[in-house]
Amino acid sequence: MMSYTITTVLIVEDETQLTDQYAQALGAEYSVVTAYSGAEALEVADESVDAVLLDRRMPGLSGDEVLDRLRDRGRDYPVAMLTAVRPDWGIVEMGFDDYLLKPVDIQGLYDAIDRLEALGGIDRETREYIRQNIKQASLEGQKDDSELASSAEFAALKSDVLERSSEIGDVTAGLSQEETELIVSTISRNLGPPDSGRSD
Amino acid sequence: MLVKHIMTGEFETVSRGQTLDEAVELMLGNEVEHILVIEEGTPMVMITRRKALLACYKTDAPLSEIPVSGFSRGLETNIGPNETVLIAVGKLRQAKADCLPVVSGMSVEGVLTRDDVIENLSSITDNMTEEDERRDEWTAQSLDER
Numbered sequence: 001m002m003s004y005t006i007t008t009v010l011i012v013e014d015e016t017q018l019t020d021q022y023a024q025a026l027g028a029e030y031s032v033v034t035a036y037s038g039a040e041a042l043e044v045a046d047e048s049v050d051a052v053l054l055d056r057r058m059p060g061l062s063g064d065e066v067l068d069r070l071r072d073r074g075r076d077y078p079v080a081m082l083t084a085v086r087p088d089w090g091i092v093e094m095g096f097d098d099y100l101l102k103p104v105d106i107q108g109l110y111d112a113i114d115r116l117e118a119l120g121g122i123d124r125e126t127r128e129y130i131r132q133n134i135k136q137a138s139l140e141g142q143k144d145d146s147e148l149a150s151s152a153e154f155a156a157l158k159s160d161v162l163e164r165s166s167e168i169g170d171v172t173a174g175l176s177q178e179e180t181e182l183i184v185s186t187i188s189r190n191l192g193p194p195d196s197g198r199s200d
Numbered sequence: 201m202l203v204k205h206i207m208t209g210e211f212e213t214v215s216r217g218q219t220l221d222e223a224v225e226l227m228l229g230n231e232v233e234h235i236l237v238i239e240e241g242t243p244m245v246m247i248t249r250r251k252a253l254l255a256c257y258k259t260d261a262p263l264s265e266i267p268v269s270g271f272s273r274g275l276e277t278n279i280g281p282n283e284t285v286l287i288a289v290g291k292l293r294q295a296k297a298d299c300l301p302v303v304s305g306m307s308v309e310g311v312l313t314r315d316d317v318i319e320n321l322s323s324i325t326d327n328m329t330e331e332d333e334r335r336d337e338w339t340a341q342s343l344d345e346r
Binding site for chain 1: 201202282284285286287289290291293294320321322324325
């Protein structure tokens with residue numbers, strides 16, 4: 001596995017005050033680039049960027065459209081959606097690496113960058129497999145069993161994950177324990193808050 | 201890698217009319233930390249070592265006087281055989297569980313334990329499957345309501 005280091009983070013968020021707060025918080029450790037709209041994000045998202053925190057709901061170009069265009073341009077850096085929009089079936093087709101629901105505190109931002117760093121160094125196929133698992137966890141965390149069972153999008157996602165699983169054996173082989181921990185914590189967090197008590 | 205590739209396919213069972221001493225005897229004799237309670241041919245409850253301990257603590261009764269029917273029915277926290285191991289580890293962690301019944305439709309196909317995961321995934325360690333916080337383990341009201 002290649003080591004991936006994040007030095008420059010692009011924050012895309014139309015609420016300028018919030019953007020600046022995020023930038024100030026992350027600026028202590030990273031070089032931060034900000035964009036207050038989707039169009040601005042596409043202008044500044046060059047090869048110097050290592051990771052993106054991307055709002056979904058913005059006037060003009062939405063975060064979803066920005067993500068599509070970045071991927072179309074071959075920008076494969078890790079992206080976390082940072083949004084108040086709860087994940088819905090539409091996320092199945094999106095190319096993000098993590099999904100954060102606002103509000104996110106400063107530690108949450110740093111944790112997210114750590115997770116993106118772990119994901120950024122993983123080979124393309126394994127990373128896509130992990131992305132699909134994270135999407136599944138996100139939807140399971142938001143939808144009840146009957147909604148999941150009746151969703152064609154969710155069925156397609158599960159089918160894709162199943163197919164990829166047959167090609168990928170031990171997905172943690174080649175990952176360090178720290179990287180595996182970050183991926184497990186991403187999936188667990190997306191499944192929902194920990195149960196209040198132990199289930200066993 | 202899917203749950204069905206690493207789960208333990210065989211599991212011990214007791215019937216709903218039996219008592220906890222019989223369940224514990226089977227668990228100890230077979231070196232497992234879980235047992236399923238069968239009702240009309242269908243597994244309805246999974247008793248774990250922890251649930252058995254909690255039952256002893258809360259009832260302050262001999263094992264032979266604790267009916268397995270006293271444990272709450274339901275296998276709500278479970279995993280499917282075709283789920284990925286990543287999702288399974290996430291569920292073990294979210295549920296703060298040591299094991300999950302592997303359920304397909306109405307039938308139980310096996311049990312997935314933390315040991316199954318740790319043995320089969322090279323970079324998974326014991327502490328990745330569980331949350332650290334256990335301070336409230338001994339304070340619940342009923343046998344197994346947590």
